[in-house]
Amino acid sequence: MRFYIFVIIFFSVNSVYAQDNFVYDDHGKRDPFVPLVSSAGLVVTYDEDLSVNDLVLEGIVADATSNNNFAIVNGKVVRPHDHIGPYVVDRIAADHVEFLKGTERFILKIKKGGV
Numbered sequence: 001m002r003f004y005i006f007v008i009i010f011f012s013v014n015s016v017y018a019q020d021n022f023v024y025d026d027h028g029k030r031d032p033f034v035p036l037v038s039s040a041g042l043v044v045t046y047d048e049d050l051s052v053n054d055l056v057l058e059g060i061v062a063d064a065t066s067n068n069n070f071a072i073v074n075g076k077v078v079r080p081h082d083h084i085g086p087y088v089v090d091r092i093a094a095d096h097v098e099f100l101k102g103t104e105r106f107i108l109k110i111k112k113g114g115v
Helices: 002-017
Strands: 057-061 070-073 076-078 087-092 096-101 104-109
Touching: 057 096, 070 087
Parallel strands: none
Antiparallel strands: 057 070, 070 076, 087 096, 096 104
């Protein structure tokens, strides 16, 4: 009986180790296994890897009299001409923010009704 249990365990362990190595598919996002702090102790930023789908418009403060608008995108307060990764804030309206990446224009609208 012990022999059969040993044989079953042996072949099950062998089959686990015989599989190909696992390759993590990051789906275009930052790999969570890559450290956030470099060996020199500096915080590593991945702003260049941002896609427009990674940008979250959290709020807009619009001033109708002086056009001194600002927005909160990904937890950062931004004004026109500020940079978020490869994107430049071009215009902040009462309900959306326009970004430029090179010659491409992206519009990020604020969601109504909460999360």
